[in-house]
Ligand code: HEM
């Protein structure tokens with residue numbers, strides 16, 4: 001294989017090294033990675049801690065949302081039952097669905113990634129430990145506040161997909177809907193932060209030698225998962241922003257009286273919402289593809305096909321969103337295309353199912369608890385897949401739409417595709433983080449209760465649905481034949497509840513995390529995560545030569561544990577890990593990682609407070625906390641890219657590597673690039689919305705200002721050029737480089753803001769009034785989005801200036817400049833898009 | 845970046861085809877009914893172009909012995925994409 005980075009892979013032959021390790025090496029490592037004491041558990045950033053907190057919080061929300069489900073089932077047990085009033089029932093199904101999807105399913109799999117990936121990849125930690133800690137705290141605080149709204153009667157009640165006009169200001173006047181809109185927007189920010197972490201982690205912190213075809217299948221799944229979050233969640237962020245703007249300020253995006261269109265919401269929501277289903281399913285499937293081979297003690301059949309299937313799922317799932325809209329009266333050609341794609345998307349899922357069955361057949365299955373949950377999940381998922389193909393057929397969907405048939409279908413898919421695999425994962429990986437494994441005996445009970453309870457609850461619902469019972473009704477009349485199936489469903493729900501309760505007891509009795517010793521590899525798994533590990537993850541970072549290293553590389557555990565591989569120490573004295581190249585995982589540089597500090601926690605608290613205060617319309621207080629949030633983030637960034645003393649270090653066996661990187665080689669640049677992909681998706685979808693709104697009411701459109709388009713574009717071009725120039729000037733390394741390059745960067749910021757100002761002035765001159773029409777609302781939204789970037793750019797200018805004052809601007813350390821330049825160049829491009837689209841389209 | 849685009853080429857072609865069909869269907873709905881034939885032929889052209897793209901990728905990889913993962917994914921991906929493209933084109937052409 002040719003080298004990707006110029007690294008000589010022959011150097012791998014130096015490992016495992018021979019001879020004794022120097023004394024004190026291990027102690028230094030333990031010192032750098034020591035666990036939190038006392039209150040420090042709050043500011044902990046090690047993935048061993050954050051991963052467990054994260055998963056714990058997700059399970060908490062699972063239990064809470066499950067309790068809401070039991071309340072609903074109690075109400076529906078008998079016809080004309082009086083346990084819950086109608087309004088409460090509406091809040092319950094909305095909260096149950098929303099919490100299960102946004103606060104349980106996605107965070108739970110993300111947490112699994114944060115917890116497992118570093119160990120699986122042979123890294124000491126994920127590349128941005130504070131970012132995942134921030135994501136966790138933001139999610140926990142935001143989620144609890146969201147749940148708390150139930151106790152004040154303020155919970156949203158428009159269903160988990162919140163369709164306007166029902167959720168518009170006219171029909172939902174209270175702040176209940178705002179809780180949903182701001183809460184979910186906020187939770188998505190946390191999901192994106194986690195996704196960035198996972199993408200960069202999987203691509204850049206793999207153990208040397210772990211080429212892309214030796215990437216563990218779970219890591220593949222998490223990579224695709226994170227990529228899908230980056231593409232999909234901008235859509236829901238945009239949708240919630242637009243609806244909130246309409247509710248708060250009367251900008252008519254969805255109100256047809258002024259040219260808005262409620263269908264826009266459905267498009268935006270489902271462009272996110274359908275991929276969301278696969279976002280949930282893929283990591284769980286990745287866990288299945290990891291657990292089944294381990295339990296059956298054989299390699300996964302068709303690794304490459306499974307990888308392709310997961311990639312194909314990732315793609316096709318973005319082409320099916322409108323199957324949720326078959327009943328709204330779309331043009332026939334679209335309906336056909338979406339129906340075809342919806343059937344096609346079940347093929348990759350089928351490929352995975354067959355790979356699992358073939359693996360089970362090829363190996364010798366052990367029916368222990370993880371095995372049972374894996375196989376049980378498979379069975380349930382297949383049933384859900386079958387009813388899914390049924391509703392992908394348009395005429396059938398016309399009948400089943402909005403009935404209990406759909407409720408049955410979605411629970412089969414979600415519970416079989418995500419909940420059962422998650423439980424399999426919990427039982428399989430607990431020995432990795434806990435001093436004791438969970439109880440095998442109780443595990444079997446839990447499985448059978450859950451399995452029986454699940455079928456008893458949801459199998460009859462297919463029937464109730466076909467008999468015509470609509471979903472989201474708080475009660476029903478007797479003698480329609482709906483009594484028996486409903487009673488059975490309720491009984492099943494309680495069985496499920498008992499199973500979850502038993503699981504809680506099992507956890508309380510046996511789950512002992514954060515100890516020095518864990519239970520170890522009791523299932524004989526083949527992945528790197530089963531190497532002996534401690535808070536610093538592995539003692540040394542192995543050279544990987546197999547997809548199943550612990551099965552195929554004899555003596556690996558011993559050599560790793562005695563420090564005979566890469567990075568057996570911490571040459572710069574702090575926390576570090578190796579960064580490797582994305583395809584072939586060749587060592588590139590040593591990443592120095594941050595020590596715990598409280599800034600990210602404060603940032604999370606303040607952002608959560610900001611959103612919460614916005615929701616209750618305390619705007620002044622919200623502004624204050626918003627500023628505090630910005631300040632804490634600013635401080636957090638301030639700790640980055642400090643002058644360093646050891647440019648090259650020994651990363652093991654005498655191999656030297658830089659301890660610094662800038663530009664596309666560095667991890668920070670990647671994080672910025674991914675963030676900008678998110679931003680780019682938002683603005684693209686905003687462009688789509690603009691065109692969509694035009695297409696529904698073209699006659700309302702007014703001509704754009706015929707003004708300084710050329711000047712605006714020119715200024716943006718100058719801004720991009722100056723940003724690029726700033727980096728060149730800095731790396732040129734002349735005596736005045738820091739000053740001149742900083743100046744160039746600041747001028748770039750000024751040019752950006754001048755261009756934006758000119759753009760806004762033009763529209764104001766043409767009488768822009770965002771409340772007047774959907775056209776003006778859309779234009780204002782585009783301008784406001786760009787304004788956000790210009791403000792951020794201004795902050796960055798300030799940041800760079802301060803760095804100059806502190807003498808942190810150094811020619812040998814251009815990483816910050818590269819990142820800022822990338823941001824400014826993007827903002828210029830985005831600004832050009834925002835200026836051009838509404839002026840040239842529809843070309844009046 | 846080049847490595848990834850190559851590895852995902854089949855799927856990217858599928859995505860391009862899907863976007864084209866979506867755009868064409870929307871335009872078809874936006875314009876007068878007389879133009880329907882025009883838009884179906886556009887869909888046909890888009891489909892043939894994308895199929896040709898899949899063919900090109902397949903021709904470049906071939907099915908030699910034990911190709912590396914990126915090549916294998918490119919080949920299998922464009923094969924799968926070709927099938928999916930035909931399948932979805934049916935909906936657009938005979939709708
Ligand atoms: C045994 C456990 C569960 C029970 C008994 C249960 C029960 C229910 C009930 C009674 C409804 C309301 C039906 C209606 O009135 O239309 C519902 C809706 C829903 N459930 Fe569950 N559920 C369970 C688990 C889950 C899980 C694990 C998820 C997701 C991961 C989930 C996601 C949803 C969603 C998205 C809705 C739709 C909410 C809406 O209509 O807006 N549920 N469930």
Ligand SMILES: [Cu+2]
Pocket residue numbers: 273274277320321323324
């Ligand atoms: Cu869907």
